[in-house]
Amino acid sequence: MPDSDQARARRLLQDVWGYPSFRGLQEPVVEHVAGGGDALVLMPTGAGKSLCFQIPALLRPGLGVVVSPLIALMQDQVAALRELGLRAAFLNSSLDAATARQVQAQARAGELDLLYMAPERLLSESGMRLLEQCRLALFAIDEAHCVSQWGHDFRPEYGQLEILRERWPEVPRVALTATADIPTRKEIAQRLLLDDARSFVSSFDRPNIRYRVVEKRDGRAQLAQFIRDEHEGDCGVVYALSRSSVEEVAGLLAAQGMKALPYHAGLDSGMRARHLRRFLDEDGVVMVATIAFGMGIDKPDVRFVAHLDMPRSIEGYFQETGRAGRDGLPAQAWMAYGLADVVQQRRLIELGEADEAHKRLSTAKLDAMLALAEAADCRRVRLLAYFGEASEPCGNCDNCLQPPEMVDATEAAQKALSTVYRCRQASGTSFAATHVIDVLRGKSGDKVQRFGHDRLSTFGIGADWSEQDWRVLLRQLVAQHLLEVDSLHYNVLRLTEGSREVLRGERRVALRRQAPAAARKRRGAGGSAPQPAVALRDDDAILFEQLRAWRAEAARDHGVPAYVVFPDATLRAIAVARPRDLDELRSISGVGDKKRDTYGPALVRLIAGQAGA
Structure with a gap:
């Protein structure tokens, strides 16, 4: 990306979105896609993936087409872009015919910067015809893990998006997702014909x-x-x-x-x-x-x-x-x-x-x-x-x-595994966890007596443990593949090769044991909500709540979600900085030119009124 384009990108980031600088891999992705390159982008939720295609769409001539899987997501993203002063629209089944025709006319006339479409709409005959009639800046395929049949949100329509490469080979494509292991990444690239695309893999860490x-x-x-x-x-x-x-x-x-x-x-x-x-x-x-x-x-x-x-x-x-x-x-x-x-x-x-x-x-x-x-x-x-x-x-x-405390639970594991084995040996069938625990604890109920398990040598050998303790042990034995659950046959427990090693004394079993709940509460570790990095002072906290109340009213007036007006992080910064005029408000991260002009006067008056109260 030429220096002039790089400067334009940073200026857009500051003037439109109100952010002083790019984060993480955003800038190299923007540079690559704006320059016409294909990209596969993996960034955790909240890392700012949307900017990786929104800014290139503004830098390149033509229409940026965003493939998005959910109607509600499209509507909110478009509302947020319009609040920033950008020309954005969506095409999905929520629109009536007249509104859909109007959006299509705007796209053909070059009056839109970004158009969000569901994959079904894009792949339809009318969707393809519309795109043929537009000058295209780029394709962004959001939630790209939906293309993977091994993924957790599989959408079969996503698998047909390879047509974008075939019909518009000169238009750059960027596929973005927050979650994909290495096999899923390979499948995304293969199915979307992005084998030659540059991969940008950010840290998956969400330290907050x-x-x-x-x-x-x-x-x-x-x-x-x-x-x-x-x-x-x-x-x-x-x-x-x-x-x-x-x-x-x-x-x-x-x-x-x-x-x-x-x-x-x-x-x-x-x-x-x-x-x-x-x-x-x-x-x-x-x-x-x-x-x-x-x-x-x-x-x-x-x-x-x-x-x-x-x-x-x-x-x-x-x-x-x-x-x-x-x-x-x-x-x-x-x-x-x-x-x-x-x-x-x-x-x-x-x-x-x-x-x-x-x-x-x-x-x-x-x-x-x-x-x-x-x-x-x-x-x-x-x-x-x-x-x-x-x-x-x-x-x-x-x-x-x-x-957590790690304990040697080999003896307890042998008791549990022996009971699973002896119950099956005595009856010719396997039993679920509840029955095994009853035998271990010496509970002589109807079922235990009917199968004669009250006469087993393991009957009552675990009476010193509670039912919950044994459930925890059995769960961890399953996790370590020392027991398996036959979920198709009444959830019965069965031994594995590993369990036989434990029974023969060839393998030790170490298990995690948490401190009792009362002790955890006394120590407090891990038992309280994490606190903000910078706590608000009492008077700032009062102003923050006033700002949230103002935001709710402003959001209703504008017909957008409250966070589209300003997120909590921006309101917290405003509450601490207490800007006295529009220039000071504009210096706060998350306040761009359009939002300063739209909401600034009311915010400055609110802050001044609180200061004089």
């Missing part, structure tokens, strides 16, 4: 997010307590596996006074749209959802993402937790999981309609997720290593803040 996993005892009660104690009044997302669980959890939280809303594919489209708008427009809304919710959500002030059920892959976990803290301020990724989660996810894989190769890959991804959940060392190191990135212990995950 604190990762935390708790043993699931009463998951819903644990979740409610977590939000009450650490995130009262904060915006958050809660993920649950089933629609019924989503409804019940949203109801439970709402009954406790939280602004909690359900979101899943079983709700009618009107209700989903209303709930999404409330989540985007209001402060402090908790969205309880299945994984159908969230891809590409741009809301920057999500302070926590909670999982009530273990995700089936690290890619999915990283994508979902990445929706927290997009503004760079501290946030939490909280997950409760137990043995039932492992069983449930394995069952979903086995009962799925995928071929055996896909099932093997899905099982491997689940095993990696399980290893992350059971890790006794730094979770961030494990997470980043999955994406091929080396790192040092972070000091901001539960295991770093409160290292």
Whole structure:
């Protein structure tokens, strides 16, 4: 990119977006794409991927076409661009025929800088015809992991986007995603004919997010307590596996006074749209959802993402937790999981309609997720290593803040494995965890007596441990492949080759053991929400809340989500700096020319009034 273009790019960044400088790999990506090169860009959520195609689209002559998978995402991104004074529009099924024709006419006349399209619309006959009639600056393929059949958000239409290279070989293409392991990256490049594209792989680290996993005892009660104690009044997302669980959890939280809303594919489209708008427009809304919710959500002030059920892959976990803290301020990724989660996810894989190769890959991804959940060392190191990135212990995950105690559990493991073996030997069939634990603890119920397991030599040998302790042990044995769960046959436990090594004394078993909950609470490590890097003084905090109230009103007047007016990070900077005029306001990161002119006078008056109060 010539020096003049480089200067233009930096000037656009400052004048339009209000940022003093590019971050990370943004500038080299902008330079490469603006110069006509193809690119594959991997950056974590919140790292500013959108600028990597928005600025080149402004630098190059013609229309920038953005392929985006979600209607709500397109609408909010276009609203944000228009607030910046840019000429942007979208084409999707939400538009009536007259509005769609108007947008198409603007595109043909060169009156748009950026046009967002769903892949289905772009690939249609009318979509192809429209693009043939426009001068094209570039194609941006957002959420590019959707092209991968091994990915967590597979969209078959994305696999047909290779036509862009075939029909417009001279137009640069940039594919962007926040989550893709090395095999998925290769598949994206292959399917989109980007084999010769330059790859830009940023660090996947999100240092402002604190990762935390708790043993699931009463998951819903644990979740409610977590939000009450650490995130009262904060915006958050809660993920649950089933629609019924989503409804019940949203109801439970709402009954406790939280602004909690359900979101899943079983709700009618009107209700989903209303709930999404409330989540985007209001402060402090908790969205309880299945994984159908969230891809590409741009809301920057999500302070926590909670999982009530273990995700089936690290890619999915990283994508979902990445929706927290997009503004760079501290946030939490909280997950409760137990043995039932492992069983449930394995069952979903086995009962799925995928071929055996896909099932093997899905099982491997689940095993990696399980290893992350059971890790006794730094979770961030494990997470980043999955994406091929080396790192040092972070000091901001539960295991770093409160290292779990590692204990030699070989004897307890032998007791458990022996009980699994003897129950099958005595009855000719295998049994689930609940039955095995009853035998270990010496609980002589009807089923135990019916099979004669109260007469086994292992009956009662584990009476000194609680049911929960044994469940934790069995879960970790499954994680270490010292036991396996047959999810197709009543979730029974079976021995593996590794379990036989333990029984013969050829292999020791070390397990993680967390301190009791009371001790964790006394020490406080990992048990409180991370605090902002710079805490607001009392009077600044008062002004910050006044600014948020002003923002909510301004957003309603403009018909845009509150964060599109200004994100929390910008409001915090304004509350601290207390600009006295428009020039001082313009010097704050995130305040560009258009927003200064639109909102500046009201902001300066509000600040002056607060100072004189």
